[in-house]
Amino acid sequence: MFSLPLKTRYALLSLVVSILLVAIKFYAWLLTRSQAVLTDALESIINVVASGFALYSIYLASLPRDENHPYGHGKIEYLSVGFEGGLILMAGVYIFYTALQALLHPHAIARPDWGVVLLAFTALVNLGVGFLLIRAGRTHHSPTLVGDGQHLYLDAVSTLVSCAALGLVVFTDNVVYDSAAALLLGVFIVVNGYRMVRRSVSGLMDEADEATVQNVVAELQEHREPAWIDVHNLRVVRYGADLHIDCHVTMPYYFSLEQTHAQVHRIEQLVNQEFAVPVEMFVHADPCTFAACSHCHMPDCPVRQHAFAEEITWTLDNVVKNERHQLPLDN
Template identity: 75%
Template sequence: MFASKRNRFGLLSLVVSVVLVVTKFYAWALTHSQAALTDALESIINVFTSGFALYSIYLSGLPKDENHPYGHGKVEYLSVGFEGALILGAGVYIFSSAIQALLHPHTVQQLDWGVLLLGGTAVANLLTGFVLVRQGHKLHSPALVGDGQHLYLDAVSTLVSCAALGLVYFTGLVIFDTVAALILGVVIVVNGYRMLRRSVSGLMDESDVATVERVIAELQQHRQPPWIDVHNLRIVRYGANLHIDCHITIPYYFSLEEAHAEVSRIEELIRSRFDVEVEMFVHADPCTFSACPHCSMPDCPVRQHAFTRLVPWTLDNVVKNERHQLDEPTTA
């Protein structure tokens, strides 16, 4: 269901991008404005990136196979990187073109029609961008979010172009048009870099701290006596889906069936808290007597030390690959 929704919104982005790029180039043909040309050139990128985002969303929705045991979700980060690279390149070109226009001033004409057409595309981009970002977060699709954020930027660029043309109309100073193009070039370059950075983070499995903290909070809230400690927690996002693994320390005298039951409880707990597919693997470690002071297992038949207190599970200790100990030394 999620895949089909992502496909529909990806198609919406592509259709809107094609219509708006034609409109913007028509506005540039009427006005010969450098700012309008800047806006139109950026919109060409919208068409390519929306098409690639649609394809990546389709791929990410494919089921796992022998060659892709974790699914195809990573391709959405590639889509964001592709979009960021194109935006960065366009920003550099736009900035250099604006420098040339500054050195060689040009005339601007039919400003009323130009502002009207560009203003209409700005409204369309804002509405489409809002829908894509909202649905992208809801459907956990980095490609949709990235595409929507790009449309936001495109709308802002268009509004700056409209403001510049308005100033030219009322003052007769063409310099406003060129200055607007320079500003837009810088903004576009910065945005392209940020998108590339986000893409690299996803492809390199950079830790999603918010998701890690959410999992830790769920484990802490529903903590059970046999779960003596949780450590080496790792979370990798594959598009919308999550792969989670961790180690759980449980009483060493548990049978294989009892250990399996506790592991299953943890896995079901976490899966039930996310509305995306969660693949979770829990490795069970046997406890040692040094864990007795922070083990609340009732009627433990092998306890060597009195229970002192539980060690709270936090981001600082759960992600480490080491078992938890109390700060104070234990006594026999």
């Protein structure tokens, strides 16, 4: 196990813990015959399936690029989150239905005290492992580990609600609390399943990561050089932990190919230093036009037609647009 990659170890830990806890929860259901406990146990089965798929997706995401996958295999991590969210969504609908039936036809609960003890133990374990996975996922930029950790958090919350329901049954001797808690859990699980699916679709559809784009823009603006007259059409795509960034940079048209290459290399180095994950960056160099003179403060420019007036500050709003800042594209 210790020879495995770090992310794989975390995913394997999640799978092993999920298998052990689902066994404990079903034992608690056999003792209590509680609808809330059964709901919690059924939701935990999803943990096992999802953790297994997460482990496989992390393995695939770690594979190097090949001819069929020139951008790598990182997108599988978003698919894993969507798969897990879809399972949670379906389980939530089923749980809501069974809880509604139990509310209409309540039945007695046996040994609720033991149920509380066993479920409380599983909740503490899920909270601990969930926190560990989320922290590891954010550290290693793995959507799969973050999603798996959030699912364990969700499972822990479900378990705590089940514990509270059993506690109310013990003190009030009213089994309606058990069915009502299961009904509430069904709604809670459906909502969170939808959110995970939504996050997965966002990643697969390359939805803009505003925070990452803002970091790139801020870095370019802070270290801006006179030869970088304009930046536009900046795009950031995330492939699992890896980033793909491309943009257009306007430079003096009289620069030689060697000079332009040196400036492009400088920009790539600057952006790579900003992120702790692998970054693949492509810079398309555009030649300047005389219309840009009033915004360019290139020193000793031999072809300047207009005096420098003001520098246009690069922001999230203007850098992502496919147009030279306030300049017609055809000039």
